[in-house]
Amino acid sequence: MSQILGRRQFLQAGAAIGALTVGGSRLWADEPASRPSALISPGCRRSKVRVAKVYMGIPKAKWPTPDLDLNAEVETYEREFARLSRELADVEFVGSQLVTALAQANGLAETLADVDGVLAIHLSMGVTPILRALLAAGKPTMLFAAPYSGHEWTGFGALRESKDGALFDCILSSDYDQLAVAIRPFRAIHHMREVRILNVTTRPLPEAYVQAAKEKFGTDIARIDRQPVLDAYESVSDADARAEAERWARGATQIVEPSDDEIFRSCKLALAFQNLLDAHDATAITVDCYGSMYRQLPAFPCIGHTRLDDLGFAGVCESDLTCAVTGILLQGLSGRPAFVSDPTVDESKDSIILAHCRCATKMDGPDGPSAPYKLRTIMERQEGCVAQVQMRLGQKVTQAKLIDVATLLYFTGDIADVPDVERGCRTKITVKVDGDIEKLWRNWSHGLHRQTCYGDLTRDLERWCKFMGVAMTNEA
Secondary structure: OOOOOOHHHHHHOHHHHHOOEEOOEEOOOOOOOOOOOOOOEOOEOOOOEEEEEEEEOOOOOOOOOOOOOHHHHHHHHHHHHHHOOOOOOOEEEEEEEEEOOHHHHHOOHHHHOOOOEEEEEEOOOOOHHHHHHHHOOOOOEEEEEOOOOOOOHHHHHHHHHOOOOOOEEEEEOOOOOHHHHHHHHHHHHHHHHHOEEEEEOOOOOOHHHHHHHHHHHOOEEEEEOHHHHHHHHHHOOHHHHHHHHHHHHHHOOEEOOOOHHHHHHHHHHHHHHHHHHHHOOOOEEEEOOOOOOOOOOOOOOHHHHHHHHHHOOEEEOOOOHHHHHHHHHHHHHHOOOOEEEEEEEEHHHOEEEEEEOOOOOOOOOOOOOOOOEEEEEEOOOOEEEEEEEOOOOOOEEEEEEEOOOOEEEEEEEEEEEOOOOOOOOOEEEEEEEOOOHHHHHHOOOOOOOEEEEEOOOHHHHHHHHHHHOOEEEEOO
């Protein structure tokens, strides 16, 4: 079998690699395009997020001024959407029309029938009947209201909590960047409906959960056994696998245990995973690596999972379907991958240590920088090849798990340490918990795994949960 870049060559190349660091993050010299052309939004192949954009305003309203030019207001907002075009590149706006009368709003039923959500923009006083007509369409609706739009905000809280407002939330802000934030729950709804998760296992799927996820979110979960994976592995050329292995070796700050052959096979399997996703029109994969697939594949799946995460797809450990669905949710809301972990608690530091042997190097998303990493073995197995990733100190993170299709557990915190000790899984972060660490561990339930994503996603999760009818509980 062909050999990859040897350790001696790797060390000699260190000076050249050092020139490729940006802001402390090591980049690959021949890094491929961060997002395959088939990808529209992270992890979502088939179509754009469809959002109905509706401007609501009444001519000659007293607020914000009797002289308000509604068309000029629309043009102002359209310039802001143009400025945000990169962040909204996966969004198709439907309608984008100015509605000034209830009859117009009542005539939008056909336009709203096939959208993921409605973005209503409050321009003047007197728009409540229009808003209620939009809500009657039964679509998740986000309202954006800048200061001075009108006095209606005094009733938005009550409307939000009412039966009529079950699918309603709002952002009251002068920050036009929040227009893109308002889209996030719609993107996650679309993302979860479009995704297909491949579960590589010989065990039967949990049919009740698979059916519930399909009915609730539209998420498709399919089982494939060992042979298609082996076929995909054999279809990858040694030359392509060697190039991928050399790329990982060049990008590593250190290769500790894995042999050249182990890295080569891991990278060949990683390329096979992407081919499997293409063949099955899927965007995520999870492998029963400690169960029916243990030592049944040419390599452990860890590098393959990391590579998919870095590209904007998803790779999830141990056939954990609830974590797979949770990861899709977090990715859909944020555009960033999630890190599955096995936690351990340190009350003396009000912290929980999240550890696992598989982590994305691009925790900021496919277009973000690559974090430094070492190539290591799987800790508890002392075999295989994984990327031990150094995540960012001080980073706010959100941990979450959809324990079923009706309940989301979550908590937030800050990365206070990135331990590099020979205990626990390879990649570790110490998270200082926002809240009560004792409450967190005393009430812990539903297994070890949680998914961790960069950023505080609390408000985004709240909006998605509201629209999807999911109960949300802060564990801390």
